[in-house]
Amino acid sequence: MDKIKNVSIELPARIIVISDIHGELPLLQKLLKKVAYKPEDYLIINGDMIEKGEDSSGVLRYVMKHLANQDRVFVTEGNCEILLDALLEENPKFVDYVRMRKQSIFREWLNQIHFTLTEQTTVQQIKDTLTDHFPKEIDFLLNLPTIIEMDDYLFVHAGLEDRKDWQNTDRGIATTQPEFLTKIHQADKFVVVGHWPVANYCIDQECNNPIIDHEKKIIAIDGGNVMKSSGQLNALLIDITEYKSRFSYTSVDYLPLAKVSQNYQPDKMMQGLVNYPSYRLFPMEKGEHFTKCLKEDKKTSIYVKNEYIKEADDGSFLAKDDLSCYQLEVLEGDEVSVVDDSCSGYTLVKKDGYVGWIPKKCLTDMVR
Ligand SMILES: [Mn+2]
Structure with a gap:
């Protein structure tokens, strides 16, 4: 796969990982404040910034303007970002998606330029209109890496294939496969994923906190933000010194x-x-x-x-x-x-x- 980004880090370091923001800008801002994010931190936004929530274009704008221009901030693509491929490939089903999904960056963009969807609208028209009006945003999304390799960690939205040459994991699998925590991988590094709400793994008691599996070397962090009524936006914090790493986490939600x-x-x-x-x-x-x-x-x-x-x-x-x-x-x-x-x-x-x-x-x- 050519969308792997290698990043070397300076120790000691703090890595903050957030995934599945799904268009909830106030939660992202609240979470960054809660973890006291500063430019010295390494910040990973691990896929699905957009879709399903209230303000996908706002999240993207914020990430591009305030975060992605810093040299210690990295964003991976999730299944929601690669929806863009369907538009650019002029997949006719994309029109159905945009019609059906009210909470979507594509709908927001079309609304912002007062483009009205009709029965006759074609995928080519949507493509031409959006590439005309939002070239920077589209370019940003298209150039996101699928996997970020950093120190002893890999950040990928959904997971890896179970193969020694994990680098050759199929891009579709890396961004869409369900239930990675029930699977295994052969990378000799911790793999940090979002995508699958951790509450889906619970058996005795519902909990939305990140799950850290030391044996499998998988950390699942999707707190079910937007997807679950009890959901939350999690931040996984990795404090790394020359001698050891320490994990902790915190979260925010809209609940009273x-x-x-x-x-x-x-x-x-x-x-x-x-x-x-x-x-x-x-x-x-x-x-x-x-x-x-x-x-x-x-x-x-x-x-x-x-x-x-x-x-x-x-x-x-x-x-x-x-x-x-x-x-x-x-x-x-x-x-x-x-x-x-x-x-x-x-x-x-x-x-x-x-x-x-x-x-x-x-x-x-x-x-x-
Ligand atoms: Mn996802």
Whole structure:
């Protein structure tokens, strides 16, 4: 692959990795502030800056204007950036994508120049118009590397192929393959990826924090920003000296904060979660707030919040969304983010990246 960028670094160094910003400029700015980003840091934006969120063109503008012009900032391409290829190759399906996807940089760009999409609009027209009006942006996106190699780390949006010559990983696989953490690779370096929300890997308890697998040498950092109601934008921090490396992380989200007013010790039965792609449920026993259900595997039982169970047309039952079935232990004085306060008896909250239910009586007023 010719889109590998080799970067040498000066030690000691701090590397900040952020992925899957998906057009959420305020979160990017808040996160950079929270980690106290400064030009001496190495900053990696690991794919999917754009699409799905509110302001993709704003994120791109910000990255190009304030970040990418610095010599320690590097951006990789994700599956959302390489959508541009379909436009430039004049793939007719691109028109359908632009029509269907309301939250897209291509839609934003067309709106900005008051271009109206009609039934007759062709991919050639969109290509000519956008390459005319946004040549710098398009050039920037086209020239992003797929993989950045830096010290003992590789940064790639989705993952590597399991081959000794990982450098020859197919570009499509590097940017789109799902579930890299369930796979293996043969690069003798830590591979840092985004793309697949880490909550999709959870079994007992929903958590959106980066997962660091020392054995596989994979670090997955996509906190489900934009994709999940409990999602967050994560920053992975790698502090490197001549002798050792240290990992830490932090995150930001848009959720309101609330203060816990009394301790809560959860019922041990209340564990587990429903997550992509297994939403099927088999209700067994309905309680006042939670219904005991078997999961899609028909073996695991979980207690699902009643409001999140929906009946399909064929009479089967599904969870409405990805959902924690865990109850969180909280202490008086804890600050938690409120994910869903609209259900009976319990509120879905997030504490230090972990998502679960606590009784409503444990919360006082909102802080933010
Ligand atoms: Mn992605």
